[in-house]
Amino acid sequence: MLDIYTLGDEVLRESCEPVQTFDSALKVLVDAMFETLAEADGVGLAGPQVGVDKRLFVIDIRGEEKRAYINPQIIETSMEQVPYEEGCLSIPGVWHDVVRPAKVTVQAQDVNGKSFVVHAEGLLARAIQHENDHLNGTLFIDHLSEEEREKVIKAYERRNKGKTRRLR
Numbered sequence: 001m002l003d004i005y006t007l008g009d010e011v012l013r014e015s016c017e018p019v020q021t022f023d024s025a026l027k028v029l030v031d032a033m034f035e036t037l038a039e040a041d042g043v044g045l046a047g048p049q050v051g052v053d054k055r056l057f058v059i060d061i062r063g064e065e066k067r068a069y070i071n072p073q074i075i076e077t078s079m080e081q082v083p084y085e086e087g088c089l090s091i092p093g094v095w096h097d098v099v100r101p102a103k104v105t106v107q108a109q110d111v112n113g114k115s116f117v118v119h120a121e122g123l124l125a126r127a128i129q130h131e132n133d134h135l136n137g138t139l140f141i142d143h144l145s146e147e148e149r150e151k152v153i154k155a156y157e158r159r160n161k162g163k164t165r166r167l168r
Helices: 024-040 122-134 146-159
Strands: 044-046 056-061 065-077 081-088 091-101 103-109 115-121
Touching: 024 044, 024 056, 024 065, 044 122, 056 122, 065 122, 081 122, 091 122, 091 146, 103 122, 115 122
Parallel strands: none
Antiparallel strands: 044 056, 056 065, 065 103, 081 091, 103 115
């Protein structure tokens, strides 16, 4: 189990470096991320959320998709935009509708460095975009108006009194 960093931790606001080495340490990290994700009952988990400044995330949509995405690049998005309620393991206990492209195509590598391409829609497309944002220091609340973002942050702070540091 890994610790999940939360709103206010600087690592969540940093752009990540590409993964260069595909070795057993990477496989151990990915396995630990899947274990942490399952324990937290989430859909996705990105490197920065566990304090790792590397371009990788894992997604586990039970019955649909379980995969590690290393050095992902979103190479195409649909023109159609859809709202959907999002939450985040790094901002636990709060949710808000976020508008994102309905479909995405992502190119990434697996734990062995082999390239793959995924064409996604629905929850998988949403999760890919959400986790990919983490690799660029972006949180789902950054897609909200300033007023809505403040409401979400205040709700988060109320739910987690004494546990948070306030940062944008």
